[in-house]
Amino acid sequence: MGGDVVVAVEDLVMVRPRAGGFAYDADEVALMVADTLRAVAAGAHGIVIGGTRDGRVDPEIVRPVLDAAGDVPVSFHRAFDTLADQKAGLDELAELGVIRVLTAAGASRAVDALDGLRALVEHAAGRIQVMAGGGIDPSNVAEIVATGVDGIHASAKGIVIVSDAVAVSLGTGAPAGEGGYETTDEATAMRLREILRGA
Known part of the structure; x- marks a missing residue:
């Protein structure tokens, strides 16, 4: 690149x-x-x-x-x-x-x-x-x-996982109990872009 x-x-x-x-x-x-x-x-x-x-x-x-x-x-x-x-x-x-x-x-x-x-x-x-x-x-x-x-x-995932409780099991994709999902982190994405620009 x-x-x-x-x-x-x-x-x-x-x-x-x-x-x-x-x-x-x-x-x-x-x-x-x-x-x-x-x-x-x-x-x-x-x-x-x-x-x-x-x-x-x-x-x-x-x-x-x-x-x-x-x-x-x-x-x-x-x-x-x-x-x-x-x-x-x-x-x-x-x-x-x-x-x-x-x-x-x-x-x-x-x-x-x-x-x-x-x-x-x-x-x-x-x-x-x-x-x-x-x-x-x-x-x-x-x-x-x-x-x-x-x-x-790169997915630019942040370290924060959003908590998302599910009351009833809806299969392997949404089991009952406390769960969560990852999100894209804007700061991580911007840092990747900065590094790439300097590479």
Whole structure:
């Protein structure tokens, strides 16, 4: 990331039919295509997907979504980190027409895979963008950017968790009792931007 920092505001829609892994059956792929068509019709600036099978990119998932997206760019999310051979995955995704991968180079946190990120950037050679994501915060963003990645993805979560009591269990997403949810912290987001501008 050389030169001026560009802060882009775009509506990128993640198309994912369910929680869990990233191997989808024909009905799930059909749903992904339908959701992509709806998102594009609603004005989405980009589509974000992931699809794998047996540790490899599954083109039978990626191609139909690319076709449905038309001229709207498609990115591949951190399902990429589950690939057995990430360099081969970059090659295949670039050839298919995906513009970007979101990755921590196979680690849970991008900062724990700096050499891997550098290797992916070098291998991509400008054919496809490498965006780092996973545990990025003001304490580590500068060293992640120094790997040469094309961008970073950060949730800018604050340390405050909003308390939210639920009287009756409504399933795993809303169990009964005292719970809460994380929020994006404006100060953290602004600090990340300041560091990026100075990187």
